[in-house]
Amino acid sequence: MxxxxxxxxxxxxxxxxxxxxxxxxxxxxxxxxxxxxxxxxxxxxxxxxxxxxxxxxxxxxxxxxxxIGSQAPAVTGLRELALPHMEDLYEATHDNVQLAVLRDGKALFVERLRGIRSVPVVTQVGAALPLHATGVGKVLLAYAPDAVLDDVLAGGLSRHAARTITDPQELRDCLARVRRNGYAVTRDEMTLGAASVAAPVRDGDGTVVAALSLVTRTRSADVRRLLPPLTTAARALSRDLVAHWRGGPAGRPGGASAERKSGP
Incomplete structure (x- = not known):
């Protein structure tokens, strides 16, 4: 019992x-x-x-x-370092700004900023969403060990919106593009009418420990507009992690696993 x-x-x-x-x-x-x-x-x-x-x-x-959960040292340190960059990113775009880490085969959202003009999204701080259907999730999955992708595929690729990727080979091809381009794009995959652009956040040895994203309306999503401020913020946060964060391998927000080393 x-x-x-x-x-x-x-x-x-x-x-x-x-x-x-x-x-x-x-x-x-x-x-x-x-x-x-x-x-x-x-x-x-x-x-x-x-x-x-x-x-x-x-x-x-x-x-x-x-x-209680947000007091975990790794999450707290990451959020404190990320917030100034997220605020600058919001002021530059006025779109939803989200920060997520890899936890138990999901994208765990540790911080989110949005305004009254931002497109409604399903994410909440502390919520975990599927890796295959979110921009931050695709970034985290693209650089995760092969075993993480194997587990995601074994669990099935559930459909959440009109364009959710449900075919394993299509997802593999998508993740290869993420590694090749250095960012992920989703359109109508988690929420109908919402698009996202996400970029990796790295620690001192190049390991991807988090993902930063912008979420906007699908009909007005322009990667050429969103990508420059997003990648600038992600690189700035990565530099701050190198300079100030002392989480160590066991305390990494993305877990103790190393970055995927395979090519596209």
Missing amino acids: RSVAAKVMAILDAFAAGDVRLSLSEICRRAGLPLATGHRLVGELVAGGFLERVPDGTYRIGTRLWR
Whole structure:
């Protein structure tokens, strides 16, 4: 019989797949819990601020849990260094600015800036989204070890919007272009009407530890406009990481794994 702590961890782990909101029945299904047990424990987690109940009846990760997780030294150090560059990037473009790292086969968003004119997006700070359907995810996946890509392909490439890549060979070809060009572009792949351009952030030995992106409306997305300020910000953040960040291999936001060394 599982302990209460194990059941609570299973409930929280139900959100690890990257879904921002889940119904109670879906939480219980993923956690392997009876509905009555899940209802009681989820209620306690909501009362404690670890989960939040949305007006439509679904649940999402609570701010208290995010505040605890965001105190991890690697994430905190990266966010502190990144914020000035992200703010400059937002002022230059007035588009969504996002920063993500690789965590458990997903793109974990550790910071996001947006304004009232920015296109609505599904990302939230602390949320994890699929690697194959997001600009930051493609960058992280392109430079990850082969085993990460193998796991993503083994899990299936789920469709999230009209242009989501669901064919393994097409994804491999896309990642080769990312490594060749040094940036990733998505259009209507995670969210209909949204496009993104993402660039890698590297540490002192050239390992890709994060990805920085701009998200804008598909109909107005112009890579020629977005790419120069984006790559300038990514390079500046990379220089700051080299000069100031002392995370070390075990503390890298992207995990302890080394950068993919294979060519296009």
